[in-house]
Amino acid sequence: MNTKTPSKLEKVLAAGHQAVTSECGPPRGSDAKVILHKAQMIKNHVDAINITDNQTSVTRLCSLASCIHLKLAGVEPILQMVTRDRNRIAMQSDILGAASFDIHNMLCLTGDHQSFGDCAQGQNVHDLDSMQLIQMVRHMRDEGKFLGGDEIKRPPKIFVGAAENPFADPFEIRVPRLAKKIACGVEFIQTQCIFNLDKFELWMRLAGDRGLLDQVYILAGMTPLKSAGMAKYMKNRVPGMDVPDEVIKRISGVPKDKQADEGVKICVEAIQRLKEYPGVKGFHIMAIEWEEKVPEIVEQAGLYPRPKVD
Amino acid sequence: MIVAKGKPLEEIIEAVKDCDSILVAGCNECVTVCEAGGSKEVGILASALRLYFLNQGLKTQVGEITLQRQCDREYLIQAREAVEPYKMVISLACGVGCQFMAEEFANKPVQPGVNTMFMGGALERGVWSERCQGCGSCLLARTGGICPVARCAKRVLNGPCGGSSNGKCEISKDVDCAWQLIVNRLKALGRMDDYEQIMPLKDWSSDRAGGPRKVVKEEVRQ
DSSP: OOOSSOOHHHHHHHTTOOEEEEEEOOOSSSOHHHHHHHHHHHGGGOSEEEEOSSGGGOOOSOHHHHHHHHHHTTOOEEEEEETTSOOHHHHHHHHHHHHHTTOOEEEEEOOOOGGGSSOTTSOOOOSSOHHHHHHHHHIIIIIOBOTTSOBOSSOOOOEEEEEEOTTSSOGGGHHHHHHHHHHHTOOEEEEEEOOOHHHHHHHHHHHHHTTGGGTSEEEEEEOOOOOHHHHHHHHHHSTTOOOOHHHHHHHHTSOGGGHHHHHHHHHHHHHHHHHTSTTEEEEEEOOTTOGGGHHHHHHHTTOOSOOOOO | OEEEEEOOHHHHHHHHTTOSEEEEEEESSHHHHTTSSSHHHHHHHHHHHHHHHHHTTOOOEEEEEEESOTTOHHHHHHTHHHHTTOSEEEEOSOHHHHHHHHHHSTTSOEEEOEEEEEEEEEEETTEEEEEEOOOSSOOGGGTTTOOHHHHSTTOOSSOOOTTOBTTEETTEEEEEOHHHHHHHHHHHTTOGGGGGSOOOOOOGGGSGGGOSOOOOOGGGOO
16 A cells, blocks of 8 residues: 555545545634534544634634644544635644644645635735645655755655535636646545536546546545525525535425435435446535534445544 | 725815815826826815815815826926925825825825725726736736736636636626636637646745835936
């Protein structure tokens, strides 16, 4: 098994298993028990857990500290880092901070615009973009050097991920964009929530035609819908989200008190279909403020128990 | 050009109300073209101030002048005689002109009468749009002539981000996604292969990040 880092996620993928990751949002306060509680609910059903970085630009307990709490509790964290809030000095420094706690996974993101959050009047940084962040982490890891060229003592050993949205516009550059991220050095991709399976499969097929799927692990992003209202909100209000009308019709077609169950069912069926799709190397389950549903989704999708690697 | 927008009258009044002799100074360049601080706007603001002071029962002197360029010492020196009698100046020039005015008349308070917005141009009468942030190292050759630094809300150099939807930016349906424009343009030029070139980390030291900037052209220096 050929791995470049001690990351458990990398080991699972390199061993040929379909990986399962999930994510938890940190609290709007300093109580670490909140994040640990969420992690405890799902840790036996996933290989690693993303910790979001001030998602939707709403200020929260920081991703790095939350990842450290997880790591100390024996859970494998994936440090999300957005380029919105930090310049290259701060990001290199935080990467070393993560490495000092043997955090071995990162997800490199641009981040939502600050106008969505609680500090709309704040400045954004964007010293780098997400592709340049990928390059920077790989440089620090593989060359063992800072951007400035100086040697890093005990370089970070980080398995480098990024997000991709197969549904954003313009569609014709969605595969070239994946190719660019691969050229930057990305090793795993967690996609945007998939509701339009046909379009996702088209994107996968085009990526496969270019030989990209042998160069990166694609984890399909799955989100269970809680209600018809949530489905409509995601379709109409969340930029870059593609929720087909038939999904909205299906969840709207059941009584309100059964819609959550239907949402889980839709999610499980989607995983079952995509499990068989060539090149899908795992699933990233984003149960937004609904983490308790992750174990049953993983079990019903036939992804439990999780493999033991080491 | 530099695009500016007039400050609200109340804000200007609040800043000048205790002064009994005020000169409203316009500029004949960019702020005239963007209809924020030319002789027309000088006249409108001066009339509004006179009306205010009249209503307050005050005999405040409000004068008017429009310089050829407030960001040019030559014209400021020429205006010295006209400026000196007043105790305060409201500059309707951009932030550059306003500061040159303050530097030239060191003992006179200079109030800005406009907010300086950006470097841009007119899309149509009454609508101006940003095009450049003066980053000091132009990359338009690589992006089909459309600037992601000035026109992407996240200045993403390898875009678009995941928030691009139907050609619009995630921040507003009124804002074009710069990277959609770049892709359209590269396609029209038959240069889509360029899209896959990775834009390296940008050297921001020529941007404002490097501190206040200066351009020196030795061959024309006196």
